[in-house]
Structures are given as structure tokens and as C-alpha cells.
Amino acid sequence: MFVHFYIIERHRNEFASVLKAPGQDGIPVVRWQAMVAFLAGLLMTWMFSYGGLPIFQGPIANAMGGIDLSWLAGILTSGGLYYLLAKATHIAESNAKLA
DSSP: OHHIIIIITTTOOOOGGGGSOTTGGGOOSSOHHHHHHHHHHHHHHHHTOBOSSGGGBOHHHHHTTSOOOHHHHHHHHHHHHHHHHHHHTTHHHHHHHHO
């Protein structure tokens, strides 16, 4: 949400479409870019987590001696990937055409 509204759509000053029913104005209910970024962030969160049970101990956290940076890895991965996918698929330009 932060990346989309404060970076991708930072020049947009009209958000009336947010108050409309989902799917109106041609804006999709779910963006595939957001889902891909979410799943990648989830995977990186697990890889950097160091939990109490072995299933919750990711390989990177184990390699770093038990340091848990899962929160940072998840945020940076999902935010960065969403930004790259949004730029590559021109989300801001397609939203401007619909507004």
C-alpha cells in the first residue's frame, strides 16, 4: 500500500475511485503484481526468520547464526518487487487513463 500510494501514484490528486465498488472504472479488484510481491515477501520472510521450532527457522537465518531479520527482508522484498512490477507493467499510466 505504501509503495502504491506514496511512490507509484504520488502525482495523483483524485482518489474518488477508492470509494466506489470493487471492479468499477476498470480498476481490478486484485492486482497480480501485488500478489506476486506478497508471495515473494512471504518466502523471504520465512528464509530470514529464526523461530523456536525448526520449521520456522529459515536457511539464511540459520546461516547467519540465528539472527532474525525476517521483518526487514519481507518488507524490502515485497515493496521492491511491487515497485519493479508496477513500473514494468505501467500501472500508473493505466490508472490515469481510467480516472
